[in-house]
Amino acid sequence: MDKRLLDYLQRILNARVYDVAIETPLEIAEKLSGRLENRVWLKREDTQPVHSFKLRGAYNKMVHLSPSELARGVICASAGNHAQGVALSARHLGCQAVVVMPVTTPELKSDAVRALGGQVVLYGDSYSDAYEHALTLQKQSDFVFVHPFDDPDVIAGQGTVGMEILRQHQHPIHAVFVAIGGGGLISGVAAYIKAVRPEIKVVGVQMIDSDAMLQAVRAGNPVPLSDVGLFSDGTAVKRVSDETFRLTQELVDDFVTVDTDAVCAAIKDAFEDTRSILEPAGAMGIAGMKQYVSQHHLRGEELVAITCGANMNFDRLRFVAERAEVGDQREALFAVTIPETRGSFKRLCETIGGRNVTEFSYRISDHREAQVLVGLAIADRGEAATIRDALAQQRFAALDLVDDDLSKEHLRYMVGGRSPRSENERLYRFEFPERPGALMRFLSRMHPDWNISLFHYRNQGADYGRILVGIQVPNDDLPVFDNFLASLGYPYVDETENPVYHLFLR
Numbered sequence: 001m002d003k004r005l006l007d008y009l010q011r012i013l014n015a016r017v018y019d020v021a022i023e024t025p026l027e028i029a030e031k032l033s034g035r036l037e038n039r040v041w042l043k044r045e046d047t048q049p050v051h052s053f054k055l056r057g058a059y060n061k062m063v064h065l066s067p068s069e070l071a072r073g074v075i076c077a078s079a080g081n082h083a084q085g086v087a088l089s090a091r092h093l094g095c096q097a098v099v100v101m102p103v104t105t106p107e108l109k110s111d112a113v114r115a116l117g118g119q120v121v122l123y124g125d126s127y128s129d130a131y132e133h134a135l136t137l138q139k140q141s142d143f144v145f146v147h148p149f150d151d152p153d154v155i156a157g158q159g160t161v162g163m164e165i166l167r168q169h170q171h172p173i174h175a176v177f178v179a180i181g182g183g184g185l186i187s188g189v190a191a192y193i194k195a196v197r198p199e200i201k202v203v204g205v206q207m208i209d210s211d212a213m214l215q216a217v218r219a220g221n222p223v224p225l226s227d228v229g230l231f232s233d234g235t236a237v238k239r240v241s242d243e244t245f246r247l248t249q250e251l252v253d254d255f256v257t258v259d260t261d262a263v264c265a266a267i268k269d270a271f272e273d274t275r276s277i278l279e280p281a282g283a284m285g286i287a288g289m290k291q292y293v294s295q296h297h298l299r300g301e302e303l304v305a306i307t308c309g310a311n312m313n314f315d316r317l318r319f320v321a322e323r324a325e326v327g328d329q330r331e332a333l334f335a336v337t338i339p340e341t342r343g344s345f346k347r348l349c350e351t352i353g354g355r356n357v358t359e360f361s362y363r364i365s366d367h368r369e370a371q372v373l374v375g376l377a378i379a380d381r382g383e384a385a386t387i388r389d390a391l392a393q394q395r396f397a398a399l400d401l402v403d404d405d406l407s408k409e410h411l412r413y414m415v416g417g418r419s420p421r422s423e424n425e426r427l428y429r430f431e432f433p434e435r436p437g438a439l440m441r442f443l444s445r446m447h448p449d450w451n452i453s454l455f456h457y458r459n460q461g462a463d464y465g466r467i468l469v470g471i472q473v474p475n476d477d478l479p480v481f482d483n484f485l486a487s488l489g490y491p492y493v494d495e496t497e498n499p500v501y502h503l504f505l506r
């Protein structure tokens with residue numbers, strides 16, 4: 001065996017992590033296994049005391065410091081999880097810990113460091129800025145620097161995750177999927193696996209907009225990136241280290257990149273199987289596994305994803321839930337053009353049929369045609385094509401927006417606005433029961449002379465669908481219209497006199 005690999009194997013076997021870390025379970029993910037037609041195992045590092053694997057490396061580094069070094073105190077730069085590992089280890093070892101975090105760090109993570117007794121310094125926009133500042137502080141105050149990934153003791157501590165996986169799963173494993181930031185976790189895990197069971201593939205997963213390791217492997221040496229995406233803050237690293245690059249290049253079999261929507265879908269997958277919520281970096285292994293399975297047409301294999309962190313800010317959940325369905329190709333999003341004639345809106349709804357509508361936005365604009373933003377629940381991407389064909393048969397042109405960030409990030413919230421064609425319009429907020437057919441019932445009971453001039457619905461997971469409808473009703477018809485509203489049995493509020501309606505929509 002290569003001497004350096006042997007050295008890492010020894011370091012991992014001798015690593016001291018269990019004073020603070022636990023041996024996390026390796027759990028079968030039944031639902032995901034069924035969906036992917038492979039046996040999927042999750043290495044639950046999100047269940048560690050600080051909700052990530054990071055305390056393993058930090059503690060293994062710090063427990064090897066001399067008493068005089070510990071007396072000087074430690075300093076680190078971290079986007080969050082390493083910081084918690086360092087703070088917890090410092091508390092256990094009775095030393096001072098200063099943590100420099102980028103100002104963009106989720107509050108959940110900085111609060112957790114403070115709660116563990118760490119002293120937090122917020123500095124810069126990225127991990128790299130925080131790192132430079134930590135180096136300056138270290139020189140000024142003679143602290144010992146604890147690097148989040150560029151240190152053999154840190155790498156060896158993270159490698160204990162690989163050691164546990166092989167001990168916990170002694171049957172064949174096809175591949176282990178590991179998120180990469182600076183590369184400490186994958187270096188340690190790959191070192192152990194390649195030393196002990198080299199036939200197991202180690203696959204690295206990176207965010208498509210934060211792929212410093214992949215670029216380093218392609219270039220043959222670490223390359224600094226000028227900018228990295230921050231959605232997965234745990235892996236937003238601009239430059240990997242020489243040591244993690246060397247180990248990764250030598251030992252890692254393959255790489256996949258994943259995007260934000262795929263990670264949101266993976267967070268949902270993990271939730272469905274475990275009822276736990278992972279942070280984006282923590283779900284990258286699952287997202288990468290799903291992509292790899294589809295690229296390589298894998299069936300019936302044993303696959304392991306390390307779910308490496310769960311320090312998620314609660315307000316992020318809104319975004320994750322919004323994008324998870326699209327990321328899993330379980331939601332289609334279209335801009336559909338329909339002729340602006342009576343009944344065409346109803347015809348569009350009939351074409352969509354009994355499908356589960358997730359979004360529906362429309363505003364009357366000109367006298368010829370209208371654009372409707374339509375979101376639909378689908379079983380797979382192929383179904384989106386079937387729907388488009390069905391719409392085309394009705395001469396409704398449909399633009400597929402599932403990969404269009406402008407639509408997903410902004411446009412879906414902006415459809416509407418004032419219309420010069422909104423004469424005689426009345427505005428109502430309805431509660432429709434969340435079941436297929438509720439909208440068709442509404443439309444088929446409407447008098448053919450009344451026109452829907454505005455419609456807005458977005459499935460937000462509530463028990464009732466909150467729907468905003470603008471209807472053009474001639475004044476003479478108002479008594480009949482009131483009867484129609486009463487007969488529907490759907491609770492509603494008349495918003496026609498609401499000043500906001502007049503400010504933004506009328």
Ligand SMILES: Cc1ncc(COP(=O)(O)O)c(C=O)c1O
Nearest residue numbers: 081181182183184185234281309
């Ligand atoms: C949850 C989570 N996953 C993955 C990583 C990436 O680890 P590494 O920098 O060792 O590649 C980190 C790093 O902080 C993390 O916090």
